[in-house]
Amino acid sequence: MNIETRLREELAALDDQGLARRRRRLDSPCSPQARVEGREMLAFASNDYLGLAAHPEIARALADGALTWGAGSGASHLVSGHLRPHDILEERLAAFTGFARVLTFSTGYLANLAVTPTLAPGRDDAIFADRLNHASLIDAVQLSRARHHRYPHNDMAALERLLAASDARTKVIVSDAVFSMDGDLAPLAELLALAERFDAWLVLDDAHGFGVLGPHGEGSLAHYRIPPHPRVILMGTLGKAAGVGGAFVAGSELVMDYLLQKARSYIFTTAQPPAVACALVKSLELIAAGDDRRAHLQALIRQLQEGLAGLPWALLPSETAIQPLIVGDNEAALALSQALWERGLWVAAIRPPTVPAGTARLRISLSAAHSEADVARLVDTLKGLA
Numbered sequence: 001m002n003i004e005t006r007l008r009e010e011l012a013a014l015d016d017q018g019l020a021r022r023r024r025r026l027d028s029p030c031s032p033q034a035r036v037e038g039r040e041m042l043a044f045a046s047n048d049y050l051g052l053a054a055h056p057e058i059a060r061a062l063a064d065g066a067l068t069w070g071a072g073s074g075a076s077h078l079v080s081g082h083l084r085p086h087d088i089l090e091e092r093l094a095a096f097t098g099f100a101r102v103l104t105f106s107t108g109y110l111a112n113l114a115v116t117p118t119l120a121p122g123r124d125d126a127i128f129a130d131r132l133n134h135a136s137l138i139d140a141v142q143l144s145r146a147r148h149h150r151y152p153h154n155d156m157a158a159l160e161r162l163l164a165a166s167d168a169r170t171k172v173i174v175s176d177a178v179f180s181m182d183g184d185l186a187p188l189a190e191l192l193a194l195a196e197r198f199d200a201w202l203v204l205d206d207a208h209g210f211g212v213l214g215p216h217g218e219g220s221l222a223h224y225r226i227p228p229h230p231r232v233i234l235m236g237t238l239g240k241a242a243g244v245g246g247a248f249v250a251g252s253e254l255v256m257d258y259l260l261q262k263a264r265s266y267i268f269t270t271a272q273p274p275a276v277a278c279a280l281v282k283s284l285e286l287i288a289a290g291d292d293r294r295a296h297l298q299a300l301i302r303q304l305q306e307g308l309a310g311l312p313w314a315l316l317p318s319e320t321a322i323q324p325l326i327v328g329d330n331e332a333a334l335a336l337s338q339a340l341w342e343r344g345l346w347v348a349a350i351r352p353p354t355v356p357a358g359t360a361r362l363r364i365s366l367s368a369a370h371s372e373a374d375v376a377r378l379v380d381t382l383k384g385l386a
Contacts, residue, residue: 029054039344049240052283061282073270097236103256103260104247108235111247115233119255124168125147130153130176133174134179146170163198166198174203196231206221235247303379304323324362325364327349339385
């Protein structure tokens with residue numbers, strides 16, 4: 001068998017298992033009212049939780065930033081690519097999150113790759129990770145040579161046993177704050193208590209909580225009324241609720257300086273365009289003033305949950321914009337997604353390996369840009385299909 005034949009057979013096997021993926025091309029800006037491959041669709045597929053991705057003030061800040069600072073940064077932050085807009089954004093993010101210092105990254109994936117392998121690089125170290133962590137956190141663990149322990153989802157007793165049995169030089173607990181496919185929250189207070197008890201770092205990925213949860217959208221820690229802590233390293237993405245792109249890592253001065261000196265995906269990556277930082281400064285202002293958006297989003301979540309009660313597919317318990325409707329079988333999930341598509345509704349079907357086998361689902365993603373009528377249309381259509 002030659003190498004091309006092997007690839008063809010693997011692709012065919014993905015088709016047979018209902019696991020093949022495809023892209024859909026949008027011909028309009030990110031919005032619930034989307035033109036997709038020539039069709040007008042009502043979309044429940046993006047992570048634009050506050051409806052800021054096409055906000056005119058952010059777009060204007062991006063355009064003005066490009067006219068003032070140019071199209072690109074030209075180098076990594078540590079060479080010559082750290083421009084004033086980057087510095088301003090990091091200062092604003094630190095003030096917003098309450099942490100001492102922030103480093104910005106081009107993507108959340110790069111941010112996660114920077115933290116865990118840098119804090120726990122060797123075989124004398126140990127990483128303790130939730131089984132449902134995002135792929136970028138899983139890959140970050142793989143980049144480390146540390147011993148890897150996975151604990152059952154949100155099982156603090158199991159995590160405690162693993163930590164107690166470990167003689168590692170450095171221990172790092174790694175968890176999503178809001179889990180991207182289930183929409184539920186990690187027990188952050190318990191995680192922090194275990195980190196303190198066992199002298200461990202706590203790395204939290206708040207990609208889906210930042211901007212959405214907590215007073216003024218400060219994130220999952222604020223949602224639980226947990227102040228910034230020197231053991232906590234917080235990652236947040238800026239292309240979801242913030243509506244633009246990039247990511248940040250927040251923590252103590254000590255940890256941020258350590259990452260700046262040693263994190264490979266920070267040192268060896270060109271800094272994001274300064275215009276993006278300009279846009280994100282405006283986005284932060286809108287997030288901080290966005291309590292009405294967050295209240296509307298919570299009302300839509302309640303409306304959806306009440307409307308879908310009693311259907312043959314179960315909604316997982318989630319108080320966030322991520323509302324997973326469990327179908328189970330891969331082909332059945334694809335068929336339900338396609339049936340919605342044919343009726344003008346775009347809801348993504350999520351299948352393994354993104355989620356565990358047997359838990360294929362529709363990932364209903366709500367946004368403050370949706371209306372009550374939008375959610376009612378989705379509910380009525382799913383009831384009809386049931």
